[in-house]
Amino acid sequence: MAKQVLVTAALPYANGSIHLGHLLEAIQTDVYVRARRLMGDDCVFMWADDTHGTPIELRARREGITPEQLIARAWDEHRRDYGDFDIGYDIFHTTHSDETREHAEAIFAAMKAKGDIVSRDVEQLYCPKDAMFLPDRFVKGSCPKCKSPDQYGDSCEVCGSTYAPVELGNPHCSICGTVPELRRSEHLFVPLSRHEAVLRAWLAAPEQGGRTELQPAVRNYVMEWVEGGLRDWDISRDPPYFGFAIPGHPGKFFYVWFDAPVGYIGATQKWCRDVGRDFASYWRDPDRARTELVHVIGKDIVYFHCLFWPAMLQAAGYTTPSRVHVHGWLTVGGEKMSKTRGTFVLARTYLDHLPPDFLRYYFAAKLGATQEDIDLNLDDFVLRCNADLVKKAANLASRCCKFVASRLGGTLGALPDDAQTLVATARARLAEVGGHYLAFESAKALRLAMQIAEDANLYVTEQAPWKLGPDQAERARAVCSVGVWATAVIAAILKPVLPRWAAAVERMLRLPAPLDFANGGAALPSGHVIGDYETLAEPIDPAKVAAIVEASKESTPVSTSAPAPTPAAPPEPLQPETTIDDFAKVDLRVAKVLTAAKVEGADKLLCLQLDLGPLGQRTVFSGIAKSYAPEALVGKHVVVYANLKPRKMRFGTSEGMILAAGASDDAVTVLELDGRSVPGTRIS
């Protein structure tokens, strides 16, 4: 009896584009869902955009469009990006929908009826100019502890301390700069402590009778909060706020985190209506008699999914999650994704250069069940994909299928006796993969596939069918049939990760039925005729990866990826001490880059036309061509040494010098001022 399984991935926020970090989760979830389907489970993937909240409101305002227009644009883009990565969701809905509203209101009403909603006044910073209460992130000021200026309202990025926005020194609205005032407002709260018993039961470890699958680290983490005492959760916001109005509370809106997870429910509701499935059996099954509910999330939102969410669902009589699977973050080159380094790669940018399969494989080959961060090492990415997929697996298929086609009439034979060990081992491995996928251990599953490829390649090489004479054609046929058979087994294992690959193998081997884990190990009948070889994967050209990085750079240092940290060059000794008078001789000015162009015949030089405001324009040559594309400099406000004696160069006269820092020619950073600076202004 197939289980009814509902899987979700976190809802991407409609405020931005899909990037590689989103894809890590999407791919992990998709692989899980596809694997469960291959195991015969009735598994659906319910998904949506998360659309509400202050950032959406403000972004739309800034762009001069309505929030609805903004989220519609994101919705199209998100679905296209995920679709092109072969993410096989059943529905990609939106939290800004009647279905989500319906259930958010239902949950709220149920909680209110049980006394789970209370109200009280809150004092918050309010910007009179923008006419809105300011979320923590929208207030800036100096840190109350270390006095660092320009810190957000919740925590200091310099000293790490946390505090309330009202504690900030010299606070100002980060949108318009106005000094905010303190205002009172009524807010609605969920007293979470009322749900402590329910949460403890939901969080209980299996050995204590718990029935929620959580990674031990996650369980412990959440339990800390429970032990520390559950506080009330503020679920209302004041306008202007893009979201759902709270029924019975005029002028109040649901906090985005109240309705965001309800988007899982809304999506299911919509899908059930569209395809005629029974909604209640999914979400109105508090005992989970019929449904398994699995959420895949990043480690940043554990709090919402393992505390508020089960409490809400339980209180309102909905199905509670049977499993919350938490993954780590994606890093690129061992560091957080960075726009300047070009490692903040959008899904679309990747797709412009490479097929989705490689990224799907690489992520799946590194993902296990822990919350460790996953690193996308670009060199390793190329090496790993090429070695595993191309050299090992695709080549096995290629050499065997082509041999059978070109010399043996395309007809397979029976698997020979001397391959029985190999066959038995491969079947045992295939029998393991379902369990690995079910445990989110795709790395282990894929390793098994590669081991089969290694064994099969070795077997074929040792038996060397190409050395056999015409009288031994049947032996050659038998040997190659092992390779062809292994190709099918491998494709079955790869199928959740590389559906295109599996489909190609099914076609070219003319398999009688789509591959799955149960039938993948079956031998093809002797006499079975296979089709023409289809190319399963082409090697990645490292230049493509470099192009992705290049295209992802916002302010374009041209240098290659991770700018090889030059092994500790000896520090440059300080110059002799000077007085401020010496400094005064150096006249530094703000300059705006009007044009920039490579200099013909020079490797390192760019010719810049600078605007010094009232001081007119200057032509300056700068040796930064290896670090900056010319077009990346245009419009920037830079620092120019303006009273430097003009210098005749082979390519023209340079009337000044741009200030920049860098250990080598290809790792230069130009000093840059932000747009508020005025060209021509003296820098002191």
Next chain:
RNA sequence: GGGCCCAUAGCUCAGUCGGUCAGAGCGGCCGGCUCAUAACCGGCUGGUCCCUGGUUCGAUCCCAGGUGGGCCUACCA
């Protein structure tokens, strides 16, 4: 400030309830082969298992402290 997680060969990772546990794949080097997508096969190379103490007959694995990285710290999404 508090808490949690991680740290093993050049790279990506396994592993040890403490006792041949120092491993795999990739890379590199050497050799073989030629059916195959310069692919495939073999051999070799390669690590103070982050550091310092402690417990123990014995620690990479347990404990304490430290260093480095990641995350959380509840009205940020």
